[in-house]
Amino acid sequence: MLIVQKFKDYQQLMKLNLSMLVVFSSVVGYIIIPDLVIHYSKLLYLFLGGTLITAAANAGNEILERDIDKIMRRTRLRPLPDGRMSILEASVFCCLTLIAGLAILWLQFNMLTAILSFFSFALYVGLYTPLKKVTPFSVLVGAFPGSLPCLIGWVAGTNEMTSMGAWTLFIIQFFWQFPHFWSIAWIGHEDYEKAGLKMLPRIEKVGHFTAFQCVIYSAVLIPLSALPMITIPGNGWISVIGLGLASIWFLYNSLQFLKDNSDLKARRVMFASFVYLPVTLLSLVLDKYL
Numbered sequence: 001m002l003i004v005q006k007f008k009d010y011q012q013l014m015k016l017n018l019s020m021l022v023v024f025s026s027v028v029g030y031i032i033i034p035d036l037v038i039h040y041s042k043l044l045y046l047f048l049g050g051t052l053i054t055a056a057a058n059a060g061n062e063i064l065e066r067d068i069d070k071i072m073r074r075t076r077l078r079p080l081p082d083g084r085m086s087i088l089e090a091s092v093f094c095c096l097t098l099i100a101g102l103a104i105l106w107l108q109f110n111m112l113t114a115i116l117s118f119f120s121f122a123l124y125v126g127l128y129t130p131l132k133k134v135t136p137f138s139v140l141v142g143a144f145p146g147s148l149p150c151l152i153g154w155v156a157g158t159n160e161m162t163s164m165g166a167w168t169l170f171i172i173q174f175f176w177q178f179p180h181f182w183s184i185a186w187i188g189h190e191d192y193e194k195a196g197l198k199m200l201p202r203i204e205k206v207g208h209f210t211a212f213q214c215v216i217y218s219a220v221l222i223p224l225s226a227l228p229m230i231t232i233p234g235n236g237w238i239s240v241i242g243l244g245l246a247s248i249w250f251l252y253n254s255l256q257f258l259k260d261n262s263d264l265k266a267r268r269v270m271f272a273s274f275v276y277l278p279v280t281l282l283s284l285v286l287d288k289y290l
Contacts, residue, residue: 009079013062013090014055014097021277022149023050028281029153029169032288034233036157045108046156050149052101053117057145059094060125063087068133072191109156116152116161120145132197139181139199147174165232172224172243172280179214179254180273186210186266211258214269218254221247221276228284235287242283246276 030046031038062069062080066087069075079085098121106114124145131138150169155161185192185199192199202209225243228235253272257265 005084009085010093012078013059013080013085013093015058015062019051019054019058022054023047025149025173025277025281026050026153026156028285029150029166030157031153032232032235032284033154033157034165034288042108042156045104046153049101049104049108049117050152052097052104053121054101056094056098056101057121057124059090059097060121061129063090063094064125064129065132068195068197071195072188074188074191105156110159112159112161113152113156116148116155120148120152132199134198136198136201139178139185139201142181143174143177146177147171149173163231165228168224168227168231169284172221172227173277175217175220175224176250176273176276176280178217179250179269182210182214183257183266183269183273187263187270208258208261211254211261211266214254215251215258218247218250218269221250228287232284235284238287238290239283242286243280246279246283250276 027043027046027050030036030043062078065075066080069078070081075081080087080090098118102114102118105117124142128138128142128145131141147170150173151161151166154163154166154169158166161167182200186205189200189205193205200210201213222244225247226240228239228243229237250269250272253265253268257269259265
């Protein structure tokens with residue numbers, strides 16, 4: 001029973017569900033590279049290395065926010081604020097997973113992949129996490145490491161980051177994150193405010209400004225739907241249609257949120273964001289292999 005509980009604690013520390021989506025983004029960035037010969041062993045190493053580094057980043061985040069997590073209803077039962085895990089144990093886990101993940105990506109792929117991954121870790125833990133208590137611009141900072149997984153996957157397969165295809169993936173994921181984060185921040189505003197976190201574009205949960213920002217960023221995703229067909233050789237209409245439909249659905253829910261500033265409508269924007277990213281990634285994969 002103790003082993004099962006400890007396993008669950010580490011799952012919470014590394015935010016396993018979130019980690020899997022991040023790693024999936026990286027794997028997709030790798031497998032859609034034009035003319036790349038896919039080796040399943042390489043996919044396994046990319047998945048493992050990405051999982052370890054993402055686990056380290058999430059563990060670092062929870063170490064720094066352990067006192068904040070005690071205050072918020074949603075996070076107070078995590079292993080650190082609940083006292084089931086010591087800071088030392090979490091720190092050792094963070095260091096070991098980071099080192100192991102970086103070593104795998106460097107040795108199995110290239111140094112540039114490891115450097116980008118470390119940069120993403122440092123930006124997320126060292127800058128985004130502390131800024132959440134200082135300024136709403138922390139969401140802008142957090143959007144950078146959140147957009148790097150696809151780019152890292154591309155770099156793992158090519159050892160270069162000058163391709164327009166790679167930056168297309170980055171840009172799409174970058175704009176997606178703002179309505180995604182703001183809808184979550186709107187729903188959890190009372191908890192965030194109690195903990196002193198500044199996550200909304202305006203501090204107060206009033207007016208239509210947050211919803212208007214969600215509309216702007218989700219609207220930008222519609223024209224961006226055509227970019228993969230232009231910048232990634234071999235990509236065609238499957239990705240355009242998949243990304244386009246997901247973007248329109250995202251925008252529709254953002255407009256509903258603008259019309260009715262309720263938690264219910266914000267929650268629908270959040271769910272639309274959860275749908276958008278997997279649909280986008282799967283559309284890109286299907287476009288290459290169908």
